[in-house]
Amino acid sequence: MSNYIDFQWRVTKYNPEFRDENGYYTLREEWTCPSEMGKTINGNEFTLNEYLQVEAAYIDSVIKFIEETSIDSLRILQLECTISEEDKTSPLYEKEFETMVLKEDALVNKNDIRLICKMVLRNFIWCQLYSKNNFFVHFGWDYYMYIGSKVNCLSAIEFASNNGLFVEQCASPYYFSEEDTTRQLQWSEIDDESKVIVGEEELKNVPLNEYQRIFNLTQEHPVIGSFHLKKEQMDFFQTFLKHKMNFDKYEYSFWGGY
Template structure:
Protein backbone atom coordinates (compact mmCIF):
# COMPACT_ATOMS: atom_id res chain seq x y z
CA UNK A 1 0.00 0.00 0.00
CA UNK A 2 1.33 3.46 -0.96
CA UNK A 3 1.84 5.88 1.91
CA UNK A 4 0.27 9.31 1.70
CA UNK A 5 1.07 12.58 3.45
CA UNK A 6 -2.21 12.95 5.33
CA UNK A 7 -0.99 15.27 8.09
CA UNK A 8 0.44 18.76 7.61
CA UNK A 9 1.44 21.44 10.11
CA UNK A 10 2.62 25.03 10.22
CA UNK A 11 5.38 25.35 12.82
CA UNK A 12 6.47 28.84 13.86
CA UNK A 13 7.60 31.00 16.75
CA UNK A 14 4.47 33.14 16.25
CA UNK A 15 1.57 32.86 18.69
CA UNK A 16 -1.64 32.28 16.64
CA UNK A 17 -3.56 34.34 19.22
CA UNK A 18 -2.12 37.38 17.45
CA UNK A 19 -3.45 36.49 14.01
CA UNK A 20 -6.32 38.53 12.58
CA UNK A 21 -9.42 37.16 10.88
CA UNK A 22 -7.44 36.78 7.63
CA UNK A 23 -4.75 34.74 9.32
CA UNK A 24 -2.14 37.50 9.15
CA UNK A 25 0.12 38.05 12.13
CA UNK A 26 -0.77 41.35 13.80
CA UNK A 27 2.35 42.05 15.90
CA UNK A 28 4.82 44.09 13.89
CA UNK A 29 7.87 44.05 16.17
CA UNK A 30 9.04 40.46 15.72
CA UNK A 31 12.41 39.38 14.37
CA UNK A 32 12.07 37.46 11.13
CA UNK A 33 15.69 36.89 10.09
CA UNK A 34 19.01 36.16 11.86
CA UNK A 35 20.43 39.29 10.25
CA UNK A 36 18.45 41.21 12.87
CA UNK A 37 20.67 39.96 15.72
CA UNK A 38 21.81 43.03 17.62
CA UNK A 39 18.76 45.12 16.75
CA UNK A 40 16.43 46.51 19.39
CA UNK A 41 13.01 44.80 19.25
CA UNK A 42 10.28 45.74 21.72
CA UNK A 43 12.83 47.87 23.53
CA UNK A 44 15.26 44.99 24.03
CA UNK A 45 18.32 43.89 22.09
CA UNK A 46 17.83 40.69 20.13
CA UNK A 47 20.89 38.62 21.07
CA UNK A 48 22.80 35.79 19.43
CA UNK A 49 21.93 33.51 22.37
CA UNK A 50 18.22 34.18 21.88
CA UNK A 51 18.51 33.40 18.18
CA UNK A 52 20.41 30.14 18.77
CA UNK A 53 17.78 29.02 21.26
CA UNK A 54 14.95 29.51 18.77
CA UNK A 55 16.91 27.98 15.90
CA UNK A 56 17.69 24.90 17.99
CA UNK A 57 13.98 24.49 18.75
CA UNK A 58 13.18 24.56 15.00
CA UNK A 59 15.93 22.11 14.07
CA UNK A 60 15.24 19.61 16.83
CA UNK A 61 11.50 19.82 16.15
CA UNK A 62 12.20 18.73 12.59
CA UNK A 63 14.27 15.81 13.90
CA UNK A 64 11.46 14.78 16.29
CA UNK A 65 8.94 14.77 13.41
CA UNK A 66 11.37 12.75 11.27
CA UNK A 67 12.00 10.18 14.00
CA UNK A 68 8.34 9.82 14.97
CA UNK A 69 7.58 9.19 11.29
CA UNK A 70 9.99 6.22 11.40
CA UNK A 71 12.40 7.86 8.95
CA UNK A 72 16.20 7.92 9.12
CA UNK A 73 17.01 9.97 6.01
CA UNK A 74 15.60 12.68 3.72
CA UNK A 75 16.44 13.94 0.23
CA UNK A 76 17.25 17.48 -0.90
CA UNK A 77 14.75 19.06 -3.28
CA UNK A 78 14.84 22.45 -5.08
CA UNK A 79 18.37 23.21 -4.00
CA UNK A 80 19.57 26.77 -4.43
CA UNK A 81 23.12 27.53 -3.34
CA UNK A 82 23.26 31.12 -2.19
CA UNK A 83 26.44 33.06 -2.91
CA UNK A 84 28.45 32.87 0.30
CA UNK A 85 31.07 35.58 0.44
CA UNK A 86 34.28 35.62 2.44
CA UNK A 87 32.60 38.22 4.63
CA UNK A 88 29.73 35.77 5.29
CA UNK A 89 32.27 33.20 6.43
CA UNK A 90 33.48 35.62 9.09
CA UNK A 91 29.99 35.75 10.60
CA UNK A 92 29.46 34.20 14.04
CA UNK A 93 26.66 32.19 12.40
CA UNK A 94 28.96 30.52 9.90
CA UNK A 95 30.40 27.17 10.97
CA UNK A 96 33.34 25.27 9.51
CA UNK A 97 31.07 22.22 9.15
CA UNK A 98 29.16 24.09 6.44
CA UNK A 99 32.27 23.94 4.22
CA UNK A 100 32.76 20.24 4.85
CA UNK A 101 29.34 19.15 3.54
CA UNK A 102 29.14 18.93 -0.26
CA UNK A 103 25.47 19.48 -1.14
CA UNK A 104 23.73 18.29 -4.32
CA UNK A 105 20.17 18.13 -5.61
CA UNK A 106 18.54 14.77 -4.77
CA UNK A 107 21.24 14.02 -2.19
CA UNK A 108 20.27 11.66 0.64
CA UNK A 109 20.87 13.15 4.09
CA UNK A 110 21.46 11.34 7.37
CA UNK A 111 19.93 12.67 10.60
CA UNK A 112 23.06 14.64 11.48
CA UNK A 113 23.29 16.04 7.95
CA UNK A 114 19.63 17.09 8.20
CA UNK A 115 20.50 19.09 11.30
CA UNK A 116 23.34 20.82 9.48
CA UNK A 117 21.32 21.58 6.34
CA UNK A 118 18.44 22.99 8.40
CA UNK A 119 20.83 25.34 10.21
CA UNK A 120 22.23 26.52 6.88
CA UNK A 121 18.74 27.20 5.51
CA UNK A 122 17.54 29.01 8.63
CA UNK A 123 20.70 31.16 8.56
CA UNK A 124 20.17 32.02 4.87
CA UNK A 125 23.31 30.26 3.63
CA UNK A 126 21.31 27.76 1.54
CA UNK A 127 17.84 27.20 0.12
CA UNK A 128 16.08 23.85 -0.28
CA UNK A 129 13.22 21.60 0.75
CA UNK A 130 13.58 18.18 2.38
CA UNK A 131 11.41 15.20 1.51
CA UNK A 132 10.82 11.48 1.35
CA UNK A 133 8.44 10.52 -1.42
CA UNK A 134 4.85 10.00 -0.24
CA UNK A 135 5.95 10.05 3.41
CA UNK A 136 7.43 13.32 4.59
CA UNK A 137 8.47 16.86 3.75
CA UNK A 138 9.85 20.04 5.31
CA UNK A 139 9.20 23.36 3.57
CA UNK A 140 10.97 26.52 4.73
CA UNK A 141 8.99 29.69 4.06
CA UNK A 142 9.79 33.35 4.53
CA UNK A 143 10.11 34.97 7.96
CA UNK A 144 10.72 31.75 9.88
CA UNK A 145 7.55 30.01 8.75
CA UNK A 146 8.05 26.27 8.48
CA UNK A 147 5.72 23.58 7.12
CA UNK A 148 5.97 19.87 7.86
CA UNK A 149 4.03 17.00 6.34
CA UNK A 150 3.99 13.32 7.29
CA UNK A 151 2.06 10.11 6.75
CA UNK A 152 2.11 9.78 10.56
CA UNK A 153 0.19 11.96 13.02
CA UNK A 154 3.20 13.10 15.05
CA UNK A 155 1.71 13.88 18.45
CA UNK A 156 4.94 13.54 20.44
CA UNK A 157 6.83 15.83 18.05
CA UNK A 158 4.03 18.37 18.27
CA UNK A 159 4.28 18.30 22.05
CA UNK A 160 8.08 18.68 21.88
CA UNK A 161 7.73 21.80 19.73
CA UNK A 162 5.19 23.30 22.11
CA UNK A 163 7.41 22.52 25.11
CA UNK A 164 10.15 24.49 23.35
CA UNK A 165 8.02 27.59 22.81
CA UNK A 166 7.02 26.91 19.22
CA UNK A 167 3.45 26.91 17.94
CA UNK A 168 2.17 24.00 15.88
CA UNK A 169 -0.99 24.53 13.85
CA UNK A 170 -2.69 21.74 11.90
CA UNK A 171 -3.27 22.94 8.34
CA UNK A 172 -4.93 21.48 5.29
CA UNK A 173 -1.95 22.02 3.00
CA UNK A 174 1.44 23.74 2.93
CA UNK A 175 1.50 26.69 0.50
CA UNK A 176 4.53 25.03 -1.09
CA UNK A 177 2.93 21.60 -1.51
CA UNK A 178 1.88 20.28 -4.89
CA UNK A 179 1.85 16.90 -6.57
CA UNK A 180 3.74 15.63 -9.59
CA UNK A 181 0.48 15.71 -11.56
CA UNK A 182 -0.12 19.40 -10.75
CA UNK A 183 3.32 20.43 -11.94
CA UNK A 184 3.88 22.63 -14.99
CA UNK A 185 7.21 21.94 -16.72
CA UNK A 186 8.82 24.29 -19.21
CA UNK A 187 12.00 25.52 -20.83
CA UNK A 188 13.02 29.14 -20.19
CA UNK A 189 15.83 31.01 -21.91
CA UNK A 190 17.74 34.25 -21.54
CA UNK A 191 20.52 35.91 -23.49
CA UNK A 192 23.97 34.92 -22.27
CA UNK A 193 25.13 37.13 -19.36
CA UNK A 194 21.65 38.61 -19.01
CA UNK A 195 19.39 37.00 -16.39
CA UNK A 196 16.14 38.41 -17.79
CA UNK A 197 14.02 35.61 -19.26
CA UNK A 198 13.20 36.44 -22.88
CA UNK A 199 11.23 33.30 -23.80
CA UNK A 200 9.62 30.17 -22.44
CA UNK A 201 7.74 27.18 -23.77
CA UNK A 202 5.78 24.51 -21.92
CA UNK A 203 6.87 20.91 -22.33
CA UNK A 204 4.42 18.07 -22.91
CA UNK A 205 4.73 14.42 -23.78
CA UNK A 206 7.80 13.73 -21.66
CA UNK A 207 7.53 11.11 -18.92
CA UNK A 208 8.97 11.62 -15.45
CA UNK A 209 11.34 8.72 -16.04
CA UNK A 210 12.75 10.49 -19.13
CA UNK A 211 13.28 13.69 -17.13
CA UNK A 212 14.98 11.73 -14.38
CA UNK A 213 17.29 10.08 -16.87
CA UNK A 214 18.30 13.30 -18.63
CA UNK A 215 18.95 15.12 -15.33
CA UNK A 216 20.45 12.07 -13.59
CA UNK A 217 17.85 12.02 -10.80
CA UNK A 218 16.62 9.16 -8.63
CA UNK A 219 13.24 7.50 -9.09
CA UNK A 220 12.16 9.34 -5.92
CA UNK A 221 12.61 12.82 -7.41
CA UNK A 222 9.34 14.54 -8.46
CA UNK A 223 11.18 16.62 -11.12
CA UNK A 224 10.26 19.88 -9.44
CA UNK A 225 12.66 22.81 -9.33
CA UNK A 226 15.12 24.48 -11.69
CA UNK A 227 17.86 22.74 -13.69
CA UNK A 228 20.45 24.12 -16.08
CA UNK A 229 20.17 22.66 -19.58
CA UNK A 230 23.54 21.89 -21.11
CA UNK A 231 24.32 21.87 -24.81
CA UNK A 232 24.74 18.10 -24.85
CA UNK A 233 21.07 17.82 -23.79
CA UNK A 234 19.88 19.90 -26.74
CA UNK A 235 19.04 16.88 -28.89
CA UNK A 236 16.64 15.56 -26.27
CA UNK A 237 14.74 18.81 -25.67
CA UNK A 238 14.70 20.22 -29.21
CA UNK A 239 12.24 17.48 -30.24
CA UNK A 240 9.62 19.00 -27.93
CA UNK A 241 10.18 22.70 -28.71
CA UNK A 242 9.04 25.05 -31.47
CA UNK A 243 11.84 27.41 -30.47
CA UNK A 244 15.14 26.70 -32.24
CA UNK A 245 17.70 26.33 -29.47
CA UNK A 246 20.90 28.36 -29.91
CA UNK A 247 23.52 27.91 -27.20
CA UNK A 248 25.73 30.59 -28.79
CA UNK A 249 23.08 33.20 -27.98
CA UNK A 250 21.01 31.84 -25.10
CA UNK A 251 21.29 30.08 -21.76
CA UNK A 252 18.53 27.55 -21.07
CA UNK A 253 16.97 26.19 -17.92
CA UNK A 254 14.26 23.70 -17.14
CA UNK A 255 11.64 24.78 -14.62
CA UNK A 256 9.07 22.57 -12.90
CA UNK A 257 6.50 24.01 -10.49
CA UNK A 258 3.08 25.62 -10.33
Protein backbone atom coordinates in the same frame (compact mmCIF):
# COMPACT_ATOMS: atom_id res chain seq x y z
CA MET B 1 4.95 14.34 -5.18
CA SER B 2 2.19 12.19 -6.57
CA ASN B 3 0.45 10.94 -3.43
CA TYR B 4 -0.90 13.52 -1.03
CA ILE B 5 0.71 13.69 2.39
CA ASP B 6 -2.26 13.83 4.74
CA PHE B 7 -0.75 15.49 7.80
CA GLN B 8 0.74 18.94 7.27
CA TRP B 9 1.60 21.62 9.81
CA ARG B 10 2.94 25.12 10.08
CA VAL B 11 5.60 25.05 12.82
CA THR B 12 6.77 28.51 13.92
CA LYS B 13 7.61 30.76 16.85
CA TYR B 14 4.55 32.89 16.06
CA ASN B 15 1.58 32.63 18.45
CA PRO B 16 -1.61 32.06 16.39
CA GLU B 17 -3.55 34.19 18.90
CA PHE B 18 -2.06 37.18 17.12
CA ARG B 19 -3.31 36.19 13.66
CA ASP B 20 -6.24 38.02 12.08
CA GLU B 21 -9.17 36.37 10.33
CA ASN B 22 -7.06 36.04 7.17
CA GLY B 23 -4.22 34.31 8.98
CA TYR B 24 -1.84 37.29 8.94
CA TYR B 25 0.37 37.79 11.98
CA THR B 26 -0.43 41.14 13.58
CA LEU B 27 1.88 41.45 16.60
CA ARG B 28 3.57 44.85 16.32
CA GLU B 29 7.18 43.76 16.59
CA GLU B 30 8.75 40.35 16.05
CA TRP B 31 12.11 39.33 14.60
CA THR B 32 11.79 37.44 11.36
CA CYS B 33 15.43 36.88 10.36
CA PRO B 34 18.70 36.19 12.22
CA SER B 35 20.24 39.22 10.48
CA GLU B 36 18.19 41.36 12.89
CA MET B 37 20.38 40.37 15.84
CA GLY B 38 21.51 43.46 17.74
CA LYS B 39 18.35 45.39 16.94
CA THR B 40 15.91 46.53 19.62
CA ILE B 41 12.64 44.61 19.30
CA ASN B 42 9.78 45.16 21.74
CA GLY B 43 12.13 47.22 23.87
CA ASN B 44 14.78 44.51 24.18
CA GLU B 45 17.93 43.77 22.25
CA PHE B 46 17.61 40.69 20.05
CA THR B 47 20.64 38.68 21.17
CA LEU B 48 22.61 35.76 19.77
CA ASN B 49 21.60 33.57 22.71
CA GLU B 50 17.91 34.30 22.09
CA TYR B 51 18.32 33.41 18.43
CA LEU B 52 20.18 30.17 19.13
CA GLN B 53 17.50 29.03 21.59
CA VAL B 54 14.75 29.44 18.99
CA GLU B 55 16.85 27.89 16.23
CA ALA B 56 17.53 24.82 18.38
CA ALA B 57 13.79 24.41 18.98
CA TYR B 58 13.14 24.39 15.22
CA ILE B 59 15.90 21.90 14.43
CA ASP B 60 15.17 19.56 17.35
CA SER B 61 11.49 19.58 16.36
CA VAL B 62 12.34 18.59 12.77
CA ILE B 63 14.29 15.61 14.09
CA LYS B 64 11.39 14.59 16.38
CA PHE B 65 8.97 14.65 13.43
CA ILE B 66 11.41 12.58 11.35
CA GLU B 67 11.83 10.02 14.12
CA GLU B 68 8.10 9.69 14.71
CA THR B 69 7.60 9.14 10.97
CA SER B 70 10.13 6.26 11.26
CA ILE B 71 12.47 7.45 8.52
CA ASP B 72 16.24 7.83 8.70
CA SER B 73 17.06 10.08 5.76
CA LEU B 74 15.71 12.76 3.43
CA ARG B 75 16.59 14.06 -0.03
CA ILE B 76 17.74 17.57 -0.83
CA LEU B 77 15.47 19.37 -3.31
CA GLN B 78 15.77 22.77 -5.03
CA LEU B 79 19.17 23.46 -3.55
CA GLU B 80 20.45 27.04 -3.70
CA CYS B 81 23.92 27.43 -2.25
CA THR B 82 25.84 30.67 -2.72
CA ILE B 83 27.90 31.24 0.43
CA SER B 84 29.97 34.40 -0.06
CA GLU B 85 33.21 35.47 1.58
CA GLU B 86 31.17 38.06 3.51
CA ASP B 87 28.92 35.27 4.83
CA LYS B 88 31.99 33.58 6.28
CA THR B 89 32.61 36.61 8.52
CA SER B 90 29.16 36.31 10.13
CA PRO B 91 29.02 35.26 13.81
CA LEU B 92 26.52 32.62 12.66
CA TYR B 93 28.90 31.02 10.19
CA GLU B 94 30.51 27.79 11.41
CA LYS B 95 33.53 25.96 10.01
CA GLU B 96 31.46 22.77 10.19
CA PHE B 97 29.40 24.07 7.26
CA GLU B 98 32.43 23.51 5.03
CA THR B 99 32.34 19.78 5.75
CA MET B 100 28.92 19.44 4.11
CA VAL B 101 28.93 18.21 0.52
CA LEU B 102 25.66 19.66 -0.71
CA LYS B 103 24.16 18.31 -3.91
CA GLU B 104 20.72 18.24 -5.47
CA ASP B 105 18.96 14.89 -4.89
CA ALA B 106 21.53 13.81 -2.30
CA LEU B 107 20.27 11.52 0.46
CA VAL B 108 21.20 12.90 3.87
CA ASN B 109 21.00 11.37 7.33
CA LYS B 110 19.75 12.94 10.56
CA ASN B 111 23.13 14.40 11.52
CA ASP B 112 23.43 16.09 8.13
CA ILE B 113 19.80 17.21 8.32
CA ARG B 114 20.56 19.06 11.56
CA LEU B 115 23.38 20.96 9.88
CA ILE B 116 21.39 21.65 6.70
CA CYS B 117 18.46 23.04 8.72
CA LYS B 118 20.88 25.29 10.58
CA MET B 119 22.35 26.59 7.30
CA VAL B 120 18.89 27.26 5.86
CA LEU B 121 17.58 29.00 8.97
CA ARG B 122 20.67 31.22 8.97
CA ASN B 123 20.13 32.11 5.28
CA PHE B 124 23.38 30.59 4.00
CA ILE B 125 21.59 28.11 1.73
CA TRP B 126 18.02 27.25 0.76
CA CYS B 127 16.46 23.88 0.00
CA GLN B 128 13.60 21.55 0.76
CA LEU B 129 13.94 18.16 2.43
CA TYR B 130 11.81 15.33 1.14
CA SER B 131 10.95 11.65 1.31
CA LYS B 132 8.57 10.58 -1.43
CA ASN B 133 5.03 10.04 -0.16
CA ASN B 134 6.32 10.06 3.42
CA PHE B 135 7.64 13.37 4.66
CA PHE B 136 8.81 16.89 3.85
CA VAL B 137 10.28 19.97 5.47
CA HIS B 138 9.71 23.30 3.71
CA PHE B 139 11.29 26.58 4.81
CA GLY B 140 9.56 29.84 3.93
CA TRP B 141 10.27 33.52 4.38
CA ASP B 142 10.27 35.16 7.80
CA TYR B 143 11.27 32.06 9.74
CA TYR B 144 8.25 30.01 8.69
CA MET B 145 8.57 26.23 8.56
CA TYR B 146 6.16 23.63 7.21
CA ILE B 147 6.30 19.92 7.93
CA GLY B 148 4.33 17.11 6.33
CA SER B 149 4.19 13.45 7.32
CA LYS B 150 2.29 10.28 6.50
CA VAL B 151 1.96 9.93 10.30
CA ASN B 152 0.02 12.14 12.71
CA CYS B 153 3.08 13.04 14.80
CA LEU B 154 1.42 13.76 18.14
CA SER B 155 4.59 13.31 20.22
CA ALA B 156 6.59 15.61 17.94
CA ILE B 157 3.84 18.22 18.13
CA GLU B 158 3.94 18.04 21.91
CA PHE B 159 7.74 18.36 21.87
CA ALA B 160 7.64 21.45 19.64
CA SER B 161 4.96 23.04 21.80
CA ASN B 162 6.92 22.36 24.98
CA ASN B 163 9.91 24.09 23.40
CA GLY B 164 8.13 27.34 22.68
CA LEU B 165 6.89 26.70 19.14
CA PHE B 166 3.35 26.74 17.80
CA VAL B 167 2.11 23.90 15.63
CA GLU B 168 -0.95 24.57 13.47
CA GLN B 169 -2.65 22.26 11.00
CA CYS B 170 -1.87 24.00 7.73
CA ALA B 171 -1.15 22.86 4.18
CA SER B 172 2.29 23.97 3.06
CA PRO B 173 2.14 26.65 0.33
CA TYR B 174 5.18 24.92 -1.18
CA TYR B 175 3.49 21.52 -1.52
CA PHE B 176 1.89 20.45 -4.78
CA SER B 177 1.16 17.22 -6.60
CA GLU B 178 2.61 15.92 -9.85
CA GLU B 179 -0.74 16.75 -11.47
CA ASP B 180 -0.29 20.41 -10.48
CA THR B 181 3.29 20.66 -11.74
CA THR B 182 4.17 22.83 -14.72
CA ARG B 183 7.50 22.36 -16.49
CA GLN B 184 9.00 24.65 -19.08
CA LEU B 185 12.15 25.63 -20.90
CA GLN B 186 13.42 29.20 -20.56
CA TRP B 187 16.17 30.96 -22.46
CA SER B 188 18.21 34.15 -22.31
CA GLU B 189 20.76 35.65 -24.67
CA ILE B 190 24.34 34.53 -24.05
CA ASP B 191 25.74 38.08 -24.21
CA ASP B 192 23.22 39.46 -21.72
CA GLU B 193 24.91 39.57 -18.30
CA SER B 194 21.57 40.28 -16.61
CA LYS B 195 20.24 36.94 -17.92
CA VAL B 196 16.81 38.36 -18.71
CA ILE B 197 14.50 35.59 -19.91
CA VAL B 198 13.59 36.37 -23.52
CA GLY B 199 11.54 33.27 -24.20
CA GLU B 200 9.89 30.28 -22.60
CA GLU B 201 7.84 27.32 -23.70
CA GLU B 202 5.88 24.82 -21.66
CA LEU B 203 6.88 21.18 -21.96
CA LYS B 204 4.01 18.73 -22.26
CA ASN B 205 3.56 14.97 -22.39
CA VAL B 206 7.04 14.18 -21.15
CA PRO B 207 7.11 11.19 -18.76
CA LEU B 208 8.55 11.98 -15.33
CA ASN B 209 11.07 9.17 -15.59
CA GLU B 210 12.46 10.72 -18.77
CA TYR B 211 13.17 13.96 -16.94
CA GLN B 212 14.82 11.96 -14.17
CA ARG B 213 16.97 10.18 -16.71
CA ILE B 214 18.08 13.27 -18.63
CA PHE B 215 19.02 15.13 -15.44
CA ASN B 216 20.57 12.03 -13.83
CA LEU B 217 18.15 12.11 -10.89
CA THR B 218 16.79 9.26 -8.80
CA GLN B 219 13.23 8.00 -9.11
CA GLU B 220 12.56 9.73 -5.78
CA HIS B 221 13.14 13.21 -7.21
CA PRO B 222 9.92 14.99 -8.33
CA VAL B 223 11.86 17.09 -10.89
CA ILE B 224 10.94 20.50 -9.57
CA GLY B 225 13.18 23.52 -9.35
CA SER B 226 15.63 24.92 -11.86
CA PHE B 227 18.26 23.07 -13.91
CA HIS B 228 20.84 24.46 -16.32
CA LEU B 229 20.69 22.76 -19.72
CA LYS B 230 23.76 21.40 -21.48
CA LYS B 231 24.17 21.25 -25.24
CA GLU B 232 24.24 17.46 -25.19
CA GLN B 233 20.67 17.52 -23.82
CA MET B 234 19.39 19.53 -26.77
CA ASP B 235 18.19 16.60 -28.88
CA PHE B 236 16.01 15.29 -26.07
CA PHE B 237 14.27 18.62 -25.41
CA GLN B 238 13.99 19.66 -29.04
CA THR B 239 11.64 16.74 -29.59
CA PHE B 240 9.06 18.43 -27.34
CA LEU B 241 9.52 22.05 -28.45
CA LYS B 242 8.29 24.35 -31.19
CA HIS B 243 11.16 26.73 -30.46
CA LYS B 244 14.30 25.92 -32.45
CA MET B 245 17.07 25.65 -29.87
CA ASN B 246 20.30 27.53 -30.59
CA PHE B 247 23.10 27.17 -28.04
CA ASP B 248 25.28 29.62 -29.99
CA LYS B 249 22.79 32.40 -29.23
CA TYR B 250 20.97 31.38 -26.04
CA GLU B 251 21.52 29.89 -22.63
CA TYR B 252 18.78 27.46 -21.63
CA SER B 253 17.34 26.41 -18.32
CA PHE B 254 14.58 24.06 -17.24
CA TRP B 255 12.07 25.00 -14.58
CA GLY B 256 9.49 22.83 -12.84
CA GLY B 257 7.06 24.03 -10.22
CA TYR B 258 3.56 25.16 -9.39
